[in-house]
Amino acid sequence: MTDRKNLIGDTAIRLLAERGMRGLTHRAVDETSGLPTGSTSYYARTREALLELAVTRLLELDRADAENAPLPTDAITVAELTGLVTRLLTHLLDAGRERTVARYEIALEATRRPALRAHYDRAGATLRRQAAELLSRNGSRDPERHARALVAWCDGILFDSLAGAGGAWSTGRPAPEELRRDTAELLTGMLGQPQNF
Numbered sequence: 001m002t003d004r005k006n007l008i009g010d011t012a013i014r015l016l017a018e019r020g021m022r023g024l025t026h027r028a029v030d031e032t033s034g035l036p037t038g039s040t041s042y043y044a045r046t047r048e049a050l051l052e053l054a055v056t057r058l059l060e061l062d063r064a065d066a067e068n069a070p071l072p073t074d075a076i077t078v079a080e081l082t083g084l085v086t087r088l089l090t091h092l093l094d095a096g097r098e099r100t101v102a103r104y105e106i107a108l109e110a111t112r113r114p115a116l117r118a119h120y121d122r123a124g125a126t127l128r129r130q131a132a133e134l135l136s137r138n139g140s141r142d143p144e145r146h147a148r149a150l151v152a153w154c155d156g157i158l159f160d161s162l163a164g165a166g167g168a169w170s171t172g173r174p175a176p177e178e179l180r181r182d183t184a185e186l187l188t189g190m191l192g193q194p195q196n197f
Helices: 002-019 026-033 039-043 047-068 078-093 097-110 114-137 143-162 176-191
Strands: none
Touching (some): 002 039, 002 047, 002 097, 026 039, 097 143, 114 143
């Protein structure tokens, strides 16, 4: 049962990224996943339930990524923290691109669906809490505010690279060195530590 639910969630994410919100239907999930007709409706009776299943699956996949690359539990240097954030952004722009685009589709839909908004916001709160804990361990004097700013900055980079005008960079997205430099400047300002690269 869990495998089938995961397959439905994964397929919903893929359809959101490929076809947008209008392309996400119960029938499309059944057809794309190769499941018998009616399978998606069995696990997610309404469109709202299907979207919530997609958000839940996104969070599960994010947790799996975090387990494969756990956050440090001790203080680290700004250079190490910069590397961590840079790697995360690079992953979300490359291997995790499909999930990132699906997340934006869901975020926009959540502005019109209060129940989905609550579900989506709970998932986002987890990320901000982890960022605040990490920044606190590394000297932030205001970790919650800094976490909000860091997450918003990362979202801006991702959105501009994947869905925005992308005019800030010659290739439509930041080169790894640009990303590292900009991340280092942001974190240095927040943590007040000198850059030692």
